[in-house]
Amino acid sequence: MTLTFDPHQIAETLYHGQFCPMFIDGKDVPARSGEVLNVVDPASNRALATVPCGGAEDVDAAVAAARRAFEGAWSKFTPYDRQEVLLRIADVMERDWEKLCVSDTADMGLPLARTLGNKRRVIGMLRFYAGQAVALHGDVIENSVSQSMFSFTTREPVGVVGAIIPWNAPTAASIWKIAPALATGCTVVLKPSEDAPLTPLMIARLMQEAGVPDGVVNVVTGTGREAGARLAEHPDVNKVVFTGSTATGKTIARAGVENLKRITLELGGKSPLIICKDADIDKAVPVAAMAVYAHSGQICIAGSRLFVAREIQDEFIEKLAAFARGLKIGHGLDEGTDLGPLINRVQTEKVEGYIAAGKAEGARLVTGGARPEGEGYDGGNFLEPVIFADVTDDMTIAREEIFGPVISVLPFDTMEEVIARANATPYGLAAGIFTRDLSTAHRTVKRLKAGSVWVNMYHAIDPAVPFGGLKMSGYGKEGGVEHLQAYLDTKAVWIQTE
Numbered sequence: 479m480t481l482t483f484d485p486h487q488i489a490e491t492l493y494h495g496q497f498c499p500m501f502i503d504g505k506d507v508p509a510r511s512g513e514v515l516n517v518v519d520p521a522s523n524r525a526l527a528t529v530p531c532g533g534a535e536d537v538d539a540a541v542a543a544a545r546r547a548f549e550g551a552w553s554k555f556t557p558y559d560r561q562e563v564l565l566r567i568a569d570v571m572e573r574d575w576e577k578l579c580v581s582d583t584a585d586m587g588l589p590l591a592r593t594l595g596n597k598r599r600v601i602g603m604l605r606f607y608a609g610q611a612v613a614l615h616g617d618v619i620e621n622s623v624s625q626s627m628f629s630f631t632t633r634e635p636v637g638v639v640g641a642i643i644p645w646n647a648p649t650a651a652s653i654w655k656i657a658p659a660l661a662t663g664c665t666v667v668l669k670p671s672e673d674a675p676l677t678p679l680m681i682a683r684l685m686q687e688a689g690v691p692d693g694v695v696n697v698v699t700g701t702g703r704e705a706g707a708r709l710a711e712h713p714d715v716n717k718v719v720f721t722g723s724t725a726t727g728k729t730i731a732r733a734g735v736e737n738l739k740r741i742t743l744e745l746g747g748k749s750p751l752i753i754c755k756d757a758d759i760d761k762a763v764p765v766a767a768m769a770v771y772a773h774s775g776q777i778c779i780a781g782s783r784l785f786v787a788r789e790i791q792d793e794f795i796e797k798l799a800a801f802a803r804g805l806k807i808g809h810g811l812d813e814g815t816d817l818g819p820l821i822n823r824v825q826t827e828k829v830e831g832y833i834a835a836g837k838a839e840g841a842r843l844v845t846g847g848a849r850p851e852g853e854g855y856d857g858g859n860f861l862e863p864v865i866f867a868d869v870t871d872d873m874t875i876a877r878e879e880i881f882g883p884v885i886s887v888l889p890f891d892t893m894e895e896v897i898a899r900a901n902a903t904p905y906g907l908a909a910g911i912f913t914r915d916l917s918t919a920h921r922t923v924k925r926l927k928a929g930s931v932w933v934n935m936y937h938a939i940d941p942a943v944p945f946g947g948l949k950m951s952g953y954g955k956e957g958g959v960e961h962l963q964a965y966l967d968t969k970a971v972w973i974q975t976e
Contacts, residue, residue, distance in 0.1 A: 543693035724746040761934070
């Protein structure tokens with residue numbers, strides 16, 4: 479991709495160490511405590527900006543604003559009005575797409591080519607949910623109680639939604655939470671990750687420009703321990719939607735029990751990708767590599783358990799390693815970068831710990847794992863992409879979600895065996911299979927215990943198609959018509975006609 483603008487210059491203009499306030503009730507506000515958080519560029523660990531370190535009082539103010547808007551001005555918007563607002567949001571975000579992408583890349587490191595390339599999905603989400611806003615309806619039900627009774631249902635917004643998102647896709651995650659809420663008539667308090675809060679703040683202000691009334695969308699920055707915990711437990715929040723780790727998801731589920739709020743959880747994964755002996759190797763290699771390396775492994779659906787038929791394992795590993803070594807590591811804003819940095823030093827050291835565990839438990843390191851040296855790498859959280867061979871199912875690197883650029887290659891002999899092994903995990907977020915045999919594909923898809931299964935591809939996501947996990951990967955769906963139902967309550971109405 480040839481850029482027609484200077485992303486580093488835009489990043490400097492956007493932030494330059496400035497203070498970026500929270501957005502509550504249509505206003506820019508600091509934390510009531512006055513405390514701030516530093517936001518750093520993961521490619522250099524230099525400061526980008528500061529944001530408020532919001533706490534319980536700030537969350538309370540945001541929820542109160544969202545409640546006033548829900549019961550006030552926003553409740554008077556018709557489905558057509560909400561559709562118009564969503565379409566205007568899509569227009570202003572499309573207008574400022576380059577700035578949003580530069581912000582995302584500077585904030586969390588994903589190569590700019592990938593953030594720019596996500597435009598169709600993100601803008602498509604807004605326009606998809608805009609279409610759904612005028613398609614929501616209840617049902618007329620012929621009851622068996624009495625012919626003189628008319629019965630039907632209405633679908634009504636649940637109320638105030640608390641949305642907690644991770645750092646690895648700020649723009650997409652923000653829209654995936656906010657758009658269905660607006661389409662259904664709900665209001666939102668968004669808590670972005672403290673590691674990447676800048677773009678969600680920008681999005682909230684663009685939404686105000688697009689005509690979203692004050693209080694409908696609020697953004698509180700702060701830590702998960704303080705702001706996130708208060709939002710999850712808040713008695714006046716009707717629904718919580720969360721994307722993040724399974725451990726945090728459990729905490730949020732427990733916090734919601736007190737007032738039985740509705741909860742959607744999209745959590746971790748340890749996804750299997752199966753390469754059958756009849757697979758097109760040259761097609762499968764780059765897909766298998768980028769199923770993990772697309773975000774330096776920092777994606778919940780990473781196909782990090784790579785099951786390869788024993789007959790083709792040696793050839794596959796050789797080509798996979800060559801592909802990995804050919805990837806360009808660098809600052810996400812630099813043209814041509816394939817792999818950006820990990821999000822912070824703590825995560826980098828955690829991944830290095832997994833690499834050490836893999837070696838100690840007997841896996842063979844084929845390539846990668848070192849921190850690249852030289853100009854452009856000083857101070858950043860960079861790691862060479864890793865491939866382990868001779869991995870067994872009981873090894874730590876084959877069992878635990880690493881959230882780093884680490885692929886574990888596991889050989890298999892039969893389809894019966896590999897399906898059982900692929901399912902032998904507490905997670906069930908995603909899975910994939912490469913085969914030329916359509917019968918093998920259909921049989922395997924049916925038996926894999928995962929919320930999304932890709933055949934001869936990986937990582938396709940569309941606004942109209944539901945996405946979500948099974949088992950310890952969470953519950954509830956995002957995307958598709960099913961997504962909007964989670965933001966609606968069903969009311970049954972009975973009318974005596976005689």
